[in-house]
Amino acid sequence: MATLFDGAGWDGEDRTEASDDKLYLDIDGWEGPLDLLLDLARRQKVDLRGISILELVDAYLTYIEEAKSLRLELAADYLVMAAWLAYLKSALLLPRDEAEDPSPEELALRLQLRLQRLGAMREAAARLMARDRLGRDVFVRGAPEGLRVDRKSAWQCSWLDLVRAYGDIKVRSQPAVHRVRERMVMTLDSAIARVSAMLGIAIDWMELREFLPPAHDAWANPQLRRSALASSFVAALELARTGKLELAQDETFGPLRLRAAPR
């Protein structure tokens, strides 16, 4: 562990040569009380584990006194530490109070450990900085070609998608032409003539369907029969409107019956 504290400083900085009488001039270079304590410890040129905390405390307090007498502005932390160290010193010197927790010895040990930790990190930093460093001591390739990944799209489309798309365009873009096919129908005029004629010979109520032509030959065609039914129904309504027949239906969707209007 002693090796942690000899050798040069870190990154070119080295204060070990600073003489004691100009110590106070470096106050701005320290970052805090622990820093100063560590530096004072290093001046004792011993392993921190074997250092006398009492001597260290004395060195610190003396230093702070001198610095104050030179009217240096001392950061509050230095003075807090000084007060604490004075307390520690008196506790270490006075007869032990068993009830005190933590004991002065323990506090001294903890201080020692902290200084060791800081010293270790400082040493580690120096060793880290002294390594063969990339860009200073070792170098990567100056002009690498570089790796490149070109992303390329492989487009997918099936034959079916293609022809279907074309069909859709054509269906979509062609003007729609509507044409009504010629079909056999029973016209309203012929239905009125037929129903009127049949009513003339009828005696009693007749159902609408009985007015349709017999279902054979051309009249067997269901489409034509539907046309005849529709036209006969409209003819019946027309004849009823003109007072030529009466209509009766017993229930909704029940058979529709017709008879000649009484004269």
Added chain:
Amino acid sequence: MTEPDEIVRAVEATVFAAHEPLTPAQIGVHLGLGDKAGAVDRALADLQAHYGARGVHLVERGGRWHFETAADLAHLLRREKEDVRRLSRAATEVLAIVAYHEPVSRAEIEAIRGVQTAKGTLDVLMEAGWVRVAGRREVPGRPVIYATTPVFLDHFGLGSLKELPGLDELRAAGLLDPVDDDLIGDTLAGQKRVSD
């Protein structure tokens, strides 16, 4: 092979770390070998032989030396990665129009589709290698006209564009959106859509 000596190793490292190709003289100066120019040349020859079999070669161009990837491995520097992507609906339609009507201008494509065609759509089809510029039509404005490529025929397994099915065939094969033929028979209104 024997272990490389100190000068060979230094030359190797110097050329490796350099940002640009170096002449033997530059290497010599860098390594403080000014009076032993021959040593650099020997080291370079040694290194060139050593790297001859490797994935990286030491090469000389116009008196300057540098390392580069072995020529037979150059394909490793630039790799192509294929993302399979499905052609968009719009692009498929444009492709179909080009196939059925080629050569065709963009304005004609738009007239057939009934919508404007984004420039990017044709670019995608050209990037896919299916459509090419086939010249200009000799009409006012001299519009660019497009046609399909042999790659297109390959991809769709066609011997020629004549093998593309006509509309009647498509309908017969049930490939068009169903037209309501079946419904016509039993409606009194009996209207029939006529699509051809």
Added chain:
Amino acid sequence: MTEPDEIVRAVEATVFAAHEPLTPAQIGVHLGLGDKAGAVDRALADLQAHYGARGVHLVERGGRWHFETAADLAHLLRREKEDVRRLSRAATEVLAIVAYHEPVSRAEIEAIRGVQTAKGTLDVLMEAGWVRVAGRREVPGRPVIYATTPVFLDHFGLGSLKELPGLDELRAAGLLDPVDDDLIGDTLAGQKRVSD
């Protein structure tokens, strides 16, 4: 020495040409060797052995591989115009604390140093790419914690944090144990605390 085989040459060329250190997995993907990951590892071991004697070494840093010049040639190659930024003493200490204790919060850094750490110090280290924010510690206040980066390993030539100089001795001496004691605060209640 036998001639390098195809995979060795390909791995050699790939790592040589890359701008950044590569993991074996990245190399495998680049070379399309996805299912033969072991082949990349074997090739890297082969190459590392081969280059061990040369002016250029193949090194692994935090699982990523790159070539760099041999450290023993540093005296020949050191650049006059130093690219390495000079760090303040505070910054080097903070860097060491982060490396040896990571992940570590700012309060913990300050506890070790016994002084407040200027925000700028960590910023400088993060700017250098050596330190990164590694999340938050799940304790009251959820402090941000810091850790080192792969670039840190690269720069200082460390295969992993296990190779930090003196790590084992420091750990054995208990100097890397978590710091939670507040030396002065415990005894001087009500006065300004030094370490945080």
